[in-house]
Amino acid sequence: MKSLKTIGLKTVGALIAATVMASAVPALAAGGAQHAHEPKEGFSFTGPFGTYDQAQLQRGYKVYREVCAACHSMNLLSFRNLGEKDGPFYDPKFKNPNDNPVVKQIASEFEVADIDSETGDAITRKATTSDRFPAPFPNTAAAAASNGGAVPPDLSVITKARHGGASYVYSLLTGYKAPPAGLKIAEGQHYNPYFPGDLTSAWSGDHKHVPAGGVLAMAPPLSAGQVTFDDGRESTLSHQAADVAAFLEWAGEPKATLRKKTGVAVLAYLLLFFGLTYASYRMVWRGKH
Amino acid sequence: MSDHPSTYVPKTGIEKWLDSRLPIVRLAYDSFVDYPTPKNLNYWWTFGGILSVCLAVQIITGIILAMHYTPHIDYAFNSVERIMRDVNYGWLIRYVHANGASMFFFAVYVHMLRGLYYGSYKAPREVLWILGCIIFFLMIATAFMGYVLPWGQMSFHGAVVITNLIGSIPVIGTPILTWLQGGFAVDQATLNRFFSLHYLLPFVIAGVVILHIWALHVSGQNNPAGVEIKSKEDTVPFTPYATVKDGVAIIAFLFLFSVFVFFMPNSLGHADNYIQANPLVTPAHIVPEWYLLTFYAILRAIPDKFLGVVAMFGAIAVIFALPWLDTSKVKSMRYRPVMRWFFVIFVVVCLGLGWCGAQLPDAQVIPGFPSFNLIDGQLNSYLWLTRLFTLYYFAFFLFIMPWIGLKEDPLPVPASISEAVLAEHNKKKG
Numbered sequence: 001m002k003s004l005k006t007i008g009l010k011t012v013g014a015l016i017a018a019t020v021m022a023s024a025v026p027a028l029a030a031g032g033a034q035h036a037h038e039p040k041e042g043f044s045f046t047g048p049f050g051t052y053d054q055a056q057l058q059r060g061y062k063v064y065r066e067v068c069a070a071c072h073s074m075n076l077l078s079f080r081n082l083g084e085k086d087g088p089f090y091d092p093k094f095k096n097p098n099d100n101p102v103v104k105q106i107a108s109e110f111e112v113a114d115i116d117s118e119t120g121d122a123i124t125r126k127a128t129t130s131d132r133f134p135a136p137f138p139n140t141a142a143a144a145a146s147n148g149g150a151v152p153p154d155l156s157v158i159t160k161a162r163h164g165g166a167s168y169v170y171s172l173l174t175g176y177k178a179p180p181a182g183l184k185i186a187e188g189q190h191y192n193p194y195f196p197g198d199l200t201s202a203w204s205g206d207h208k209h210v211p212a213g214g215v216l217a218m219a220p221p222l223s224a225g226q227v228t229f230d231d232g233r234e235s236t237l238s239h240q241a242a243d244v245a246a247f248l249e250w251a252g253e254p255k256a257t258l259r260k261k262t263g264v265a266v267l268a269y270l271l272l273f274f275g276l277t278y279a280s281y282r283m284v285w286r287g288k289h
Numbered sequence: 290m291s292d293h294p295s296t297y298v299p300k301t302g303i304e305k306w307l308d309s310r311l312p313i314v315r316l317a318y319d320s321f322v323d324y325p326t327p328k329n330l331n332y333w334w335t336f337g338g339i340l341s342v343c344l345a346v347q348i349i350t351g352i353i354l355a356m357h358y359t360p361h362i363d364y365a366f367n368s369v370e371r372i373m374r375d376v377n378y379g380w381l382i383r384y385v386h387a388n389g390a391s392m393f394f395f396a397v398y399v400h401m402l403r404g405l406y407y408g409s410y411k412a413p414r415e416v417l418w419i420l421g422c423i424i425f426f427l428m429i430a431t432a433f434m435g436y437v438l439p440w441g442q443m444s445f446h447g448a449v450v451i452t453n454l455i456g457s458i459p460v461i462g463t464p465i466l467t468w469l470q471g472g473f474a475v476d477q478a479t480l481n482r483f484f485s486l487h488y489l490l491p492f493v494i495a496g497v498v499i500l501h502i503w504a505l506h507v508s509g510q511n512n513p514a515g516v517e518i519k520s521k522e523d524t525v526p527f528t529p530y531a532t533v534k535d536g537v538a539i540i541a542f543l544f545l546f547s548v549f550v551f552f553m554p555n556s557l558g559h560a561d562n563y564i565q566a567n568p569l570v571t572p573a574h575i576v577p578e579w580y581l582l583t584f585y586a587i588l589r590a591i592p593d594k595f596l597g598v599v600a601m602f603g604a605i606a607v608i609f610a611l612p613w614l615d616t617s618k619v620k621s622m623r624y625r626p627v628m629r630w631f632f633v634i635f636v637v638v639c640l641g642l643g644w645c646g647a648q649l650p651d652a653q654v655i656p657g658f659p660s661f662n663l664i665d666g667q668l669n670s671y672l673w674l675t676r677l678f679t680l681y682y683f684a685f686f687l688f689i690m691p692w693i694g695l696k697e698d699p700l701p702v703p704a705s706i707s708e709a710v711l712a713e714h715n716k717k718k719g
Contacts, residue, residue: 076370079581153564157370160555161563196573252563255373255380262381263551270547274540281533288328288525 014031034193034212036164036171039242043166046218047248048264051257052250055231057088060247063227063240068155071147071218073135076156077251079107087226098129110134112207148188159245159252166249168194173241178218180211189215295319320506325524326531328511329710333407334510335538336400342539344498348491350386358438360484362477365440366565384554385546390432391557392546394580397425405611406632408620409511415612416502422609424497429581429605431490434483436578441562448475448483456589457595474568514709515621516607516702523706562566574649582646583639589650590672590679592665600679609684614686616694624700628693631685638681645675 019044038046044048044053061082063075082089085099094100110127112134127134137143143151159165171194179191182205197214200207229243250256299305299320308315316343350582359368364420401421404410410418437448438574452475456466471478509518518524549557557579561572577585591597607614622629629665655662660669667673703709 076367076374080375157563161560163560190586258382259380259551263547266547266551267544270540270544274537274544277533277536277540281537284529284533288530 010152032212033196033214034171034175036168036194038167039238039276043242043246043249045246045256048260050260052086053246054088056092056243056246059229059231060243060245061088062229063222063244064155064193064247066227067221069133069136070242071136071143071152072155073137073152074133074155074251075135077133077155078129079103079127079131079133081254082106082131084254087250087254099199100129103129107131148217152218153249157252159249163196166245169245169248170241173222173244174255183211185215188217190217190219191215271282293305293319293325296323302662304363306335310540320502321532321678322505322526322528324527325518325521326527327370327436327510327518327523327706328525329512329514329706329713330510330531330534331513332534332538333403334512335535336396336403338535339539339542340393340400341498342542343389343396344491347386347389348392348495349429350382350389351488351491353382353670354386355488360481362440362480362566365438365480369439378715381550384436384550388546388549388554388557390435391541391549391578391580393428394432396542397428400610401425402636403454406622406629407511407513408515408610408615408617408622411615411620412612414504414511414695415510417501417508418612420497420501420504420607422605424494425608426605427490427494427497431487431494432578432580434490437480438487439562440480442564442566442568442570442572443559443562443575445475445568446565446572447577450575452479452596454598455599459595480715511620512706513621513623514703514706515619515624516706516709519705520707523526576647582643586642586646586675587682589646590675591673611686611690614690616691619698619699619702621702624702625697626700627697630691631689634681635685638678638685642675642678642682645671645678650675665716674710
């Protein structure tokens, strides 16, 4: 049986080696997108203790409102969300966000469709804090027709729906560049190395070096100076992109701060409870081992 | 153990009154207080208790989620996000439920591998093992249907891929598929019935768990030495000994659980499932949740679709037959010097299959390494690595188990649990 054991050992060794090799060099799919990265100054909300920077969320909301909202819906958000705890316009004086004057003011700037309850006629009225963000297009067909056939995705949970989250949004917005020579870009399309895609069929160069990234219908939406920040922050492309990415991160995960704070308390409690239970275990089992 | 006489003495008047009508307190006392457990159980034995906690957590959070969820293709996705935003602590309940599924599977795999290593499936525990296999199978079905409910891109296209597998069965496949989907495609009828079944199956699981525990209490627990209980010296009462040890393990497990729920709640999921289902757009790469990747890899390893389905279900079916495939007289692999190495390979192979299941089958394992085409795939590809692993998976159960059991010379097995404990104690002292 000695030989059987050696065979077993050798096979284990070979298999472990194969697995390690396989995991150490992840397969690269054709094309693939460039790895998303954070802005230079980082994001305030990363890490177990990270929280949203309210000033940044306010600036990000302005970028969304003035640029993104022209094409992108945010169907899951209501105006009241803006004034909720940890939100962009939260004010501790107004625990109920529906009383928050800033939120009320923002809502009143929008018109929403409704039905006149007296006559049954279709009307529009000023939005209230409980209304959802109105979508820029009445339906997806209209959205596609206005955007060269591509429907701009809803942004409510975009940071959770893309690998890389807020870093992806930031990288995409700042990452547009001229396509490398040999890459054919169709009319109305734009090259971006961070957009997931496979450019093999549009590439006339060396088939082993297909450029990373993909093409999308959205033209570079942001440029320096496009949005004026009320707090005087310099309106560079990077600043606008970082701020709107932070705003979208909040929109996708508005309870993240509460979640992390709760988590710290839960882990501290469990640690204490573990210590007590382990001590009881040692006491109960003394002499039995 | 069934031959263990009840030592419960009702003290108060109401206990005496109840005991002569419905001895439920007696049952609980005999099962969870006085029940004799082998005194050499290690921490691998705490996963049964951990799994009970997992099932309870999933059922409680699931019932609350069902109060707020809408099983309709137009509203399901948004109703889940509404839970995250507008339901009080809805984010917590949903993240516990979603990550709870992963935790449940992690614990069940440890539990099963523990049973495999220590021979817990061998006589007289065959029925106990089969009941466990049934629970595992029901868990897979429940988890799969639960993943469909948020109606994201991966939910929808995963449901399409998996239900269509049934369609590959010759002759009867298509009618069964239509019956299962409630139509000719995955649609409203499918979502609605998956919701209904996803609510039902956990209670079926709970029922089988009761049978599983009943069978356990008839045969008694196996233990690391793999020898049966011979005297009172071999055991300690369940309470406080096992309860406190299970408690330590459960709290440690909840710590890990909480790290995921509170600090990385989406790390085990797939980003595409935060995109509402769209039948017209297929995700580039459809993958199941991590805990099903091993079986998904086996499915893809076979060139023929129907045979792939047979292999995938076979990979689960073979676990049921384990008690009759192992020919060894010794239970615990602690005393099986050869078999334990094949067990280690088996664990590595299962993890390897899981890894392969997440890769594109055509991708190269070693980039740039020259290879040639063999049976519709390059040799240097995840397809062939998967095939190699799949071969070992089945060989382990069908050839290695029966063969090594007959050939191997096991080490001397201790005469009793007490002797095993004493030997270990002396070894520690040096």
